[in-house]
Amino acid sequence: MSDLPRNRDVEGTGGSEGYLNSPDGEWFNRRLKGTMILIFIAFSVILVRLFYLQIINGQVYRELSTNNRIRLQSLPPSRGLIYDSQGNLLVDNRPAFDLIIVPRDAQPVSETLERLSQFTGIPVEEMAGKIAKKGGDNSSRQVVLKRDIGRDALAPVEVNSFDLPGVVVKVRPKRFYLNPGMAAHLLGYLGEINARELSSGKHPEASGGDFIGKFGIEKVMEPLLRGSQGGRQVEVDARGRVIRELKRVEADPGKNIYLTVNTELQKRSEALLKGDVGAVVALDPRNGAVLAMASSPTFDQNDFVSGLSYAKWNALKNNPGRPMENKATQALYPPASIYKIVSSIAALEEKVVDEKTHFFCSGTHAFGDRVYRCWKRTGHGSINLEDSIAQSCDVYFYEVGEKLGVDRLAFYARGCGLGKPTGVELDNERAGLIPTAEWKRRKLNEGWHSGETLSLSIGQSYNLVTPIQMAMLIASVGNGGVIYKPYILGKMETADGALVKQTLPVVNGRLPASKKTLALVRKGLWGTVNDRKGTAKVAAIEGVTVAGKTGTAQVISKAKRDSRTKKSIRKFRDHAWFVAYAPVENPTIAVAVIVEHGEGGSTKAAPIARKVIETYLGKGEAARD
Template sequence: MRRPNPDAAESHAKITRRSLLLGGVQLGFIGMLGMRMRYLQVEKADEFRLLAEENRVNIRLIPPARGEIFDRNGVPLAQNEPSYRITMVREDAGDVEQVFHRLSNLIELDPDALDRARAEMRRSAPFLPVTIADRVSWEEMSRVSVNTPALPGITPEVGLSRIYPMQEDFAHVVGYVGPVSDYDLSKLEDPDPLLRIPRFQLGKVGVEAKREDALRGKAGTKRVEVNAVGRVMRELSRREGVQGADLQLTIDQRLQSYIQARLEGESAAAVVIDCQNGDLLAVNSAPSFDPNLFVKGISVADYRALTDNKYRPLAAKSIQGTYPPGSTFKMVTALAALEEGIVSADDTVYCPGHLEVSDRRFHCWKRAGHGNMSLQTALRESCDVYFYQVALELGIDKLSAMAARLGLGAKFDLPLSGLAKGLNPSREWKESVRGSDWVPGDTVNASIGQGFVLASPLQLAVMTARLASGLDIVPRLVKSVNGVEAATPQANSLGLNENHLRQIRQGMFAVSNHKRGTAYRSRILEDGFRMAGKTGTSQVRNITAAERAQGVTKNKDLPWERRDHALFVNFAPVDDPKIAVAIVVEHGGGGSTAAAPIARDITLQALHQGEPPLAAYPRRDRGKIEQQQERLRRILPDRHGNRQDRA
């Protein structure tokens, strides 16, 4: 009988202990793993389910429809129209160039657009769509749609794009939209996420830019399921956004379009304002441009044509341009002198054709002089010496205060780009800006709207409306927002002596209706529509003593950019002022010959709300006016922006 080996028994015992220890460790590990799995799958199940859902489901923005813009009568000025585009997904297309070739047999493809598409494909994920052709026609869209089986990766899409049916007539007021740029984003502290959507557009200038927040609307959202690489698999839910607010402007489209056509061929600006409530009925700058060119990105050639034009079509001259107001400023000087008791209606000043001030001779426009002038006759015949003399007694402080009271030097709160403040000079201004004292010669120049004085056509229109009404008229451009009437600034009395205002108005009436008035040839004959106005001619060059001795060169003999600016302001009807008008024709020569006839035509068009009768015009002008009306009928747009002829 064999006896057990003690060593074997001891070895077996050790193995058994080790097995038990190892089994215990394994059981402990499995237990811990089970507890961890229970913790993750049961206790943390909701949290991890949410994280998984967030990785699988994306929230994407839906651009809202942009608010539209209308004139005071509901005529559309800025609309949204269906925009058709062709996109391509590179990974679905396979041979991209082959698909391009097939597509080019169906529609015309822009080589530059194709180059941009190739560049975008190289830097984008292969499953992201890239625009190949934008703003294609419905016919082209249809041809592509029926041939999509032979065009792998190609998808016809429909979106909304901005369109301006009145084209150049409202470019400087409504403005335009364009693609969001890095510069646009850099100007915003906390940009709306909408602005980062590819091909999203925002207002660049004009009302489109200044009322961007209201017009843009609020984004909608959609929940989409994506796979591991980010490709959209399906849409789970959608919440539509809020359309932007519709704006109604105070501008009258028929009047605005008429003025734009009437100013054709000129570098000019015109403003028409309601004398009672400040509504801007027309704000024109000529020449203009088609804002539709900017919506999808203007070409280099088109942009260069605009910037190289010496008439500056991109400039909104009516609100951004500032000009020496010339003799249209004389009402300010006269009214300030009346209010201060320096002159009365019967006082006269002798005009020999010049006035000596501090060893310097200041000339009147009439070289031989006007003789004895009263306030009425000085306004009627625009005698410079009368206002020189009156201003020297008045002083610049009181003259500047009256100019401010009438709206000069003010920057009005309007949703327009680049509103100019102009310049209503004072002693303090010259000392701080020029570093020199105010001298009597400065006052003499300011008295006739020259020297340092600068005003925009908008400011001149406001000044005229205040003279006509005696109220502190403030211009208004937005009539309503989403059908809710916008607040009208309360017009209060200027606190001026009504008798003094009446004398100024009578002088302006004589300008247009007295045979010796500077605008008599542009008078209105129709009873109930007669206007009161004031001509102005502002120099843009210095006239030397030698030139005066030999005879001042006529404007027509000078290069265009050295000719005087022509100005005219007026209100009508005289007995019950409804509108005020301001016109500036850059380098037009004389206010009586270049600006007054245009203002007369605009005034009649505004008061008649359409084409006036020929009987309203002087007999000698009726033949020319009839031809002009016939020409304008052909080029004026209808309410949809269609024109018969733009030749």
């Protein structure tokens, strides 16, 4: 058997060495070396990558890992409260529960939304749309699905929180106005911050979804009412749920504000205006403090905080009474016969008349080819300045205007605080308009006609004023000539009651009138209410001496009004004015009332002013109430 060729051939190959030296062995050897090289390269790549991840970039990935379980959450400050002058709370905060989702923690998002919809009733499509706008399903940003969900929706969400990964309920303080609609134009309201406001740099601590003051005191005092945000560092699990709190910095609450407004007087003023379009402004003539500021019609500020529906916003925007306009500071009206106070001061100071000067009023005054009429068709007869104020004789002031001219009238009007903002702490206060000959050339490219001055002298023509300007004018006459800057903020305190600021009266100037001039004008204003021929006897109060002035501002000329409407269409009727101060001996309240299309100042505006004064002084009807 040993001589078999097969065995000899095997032995001749030299065993495994012979195989490796054979052509087949060489091929196998090359394949093995190639494989080893590939394995070496692969391991080298892995080692290099591990070196890069763990050594070179290790700190970065450690931080990312930490951030996946440690997060920072903001703590909103409690907004400052607002009180009236008596310490009655007007604006408060209450807890609101916002439904929030972090999409990255809520995987799979579609299933989480389905469950959430079952518990809350919020449509899946609505929630998915909000997530899509904020970065999609993989976003790590918090997305507010619904604000102020209420306790009925809150309970099932909290009970089923384990089945709702990435879903949290965040508690935040929500603004609440205790007397909805009361002082809405003065207090203002909050609204969600928009992109323009975010980029303005005026709200450095605010972020998308925050609420800020949009109107009134809420807007003007925003930096003080808002406070400063706090924050906390928390550890979360894979589902985004908080495991424990690591660190906390408490929020700094906003400052509490005490206004000069008297709530009883504010409510009374608004009740007296109900059903009409207009404004009431009541001031303390001794310092300029705003006692009441009513604008009608009004609106409910809580609607804005809760999220105003499209239908409600359209209703407000299209309301012909313009409820979103603060008529006390933003609406412009011809001053009508209230302006005769200015004309009287100008005439006396420029010595074109004195207390003995009489003009004859026959009911008309001819100038050029036109006849100017007095409100009293039969005329007032021979009349002096004092009686012309009390009886509001137009012809007397046509004579005054003719002698003064437009520019001298304008000088005294501006000196009385007209044609410029009063400076009250509310945004968008309008300046009004006091025309001059140069203004007309520049604005209308026309020269001034002398006849226009006659209309100007009784408060018509291009004259435009705000109710707060009229209130300041009558307050300045009542206090002896001091023009104060009106103010609403009485004092400011920290949340724990420490005084931050106490407002002190600011003098803006003095009326351009001597004591003798003011004494004569005040006599005329006394006669308006107390003389048997005065135009506002209805404003008299038993036990209190009131002085004032009526005004009837034309919307269109009498000729046009009578021919077009026969006085039947309200929008063509005159506006009713009345201004007053009381008590005459030492005034503590000054009031301006405007009722749009109220026709007569004596019949519509004066009774409102009388009741406002009665309420403040505790007299008449107010005392019986």
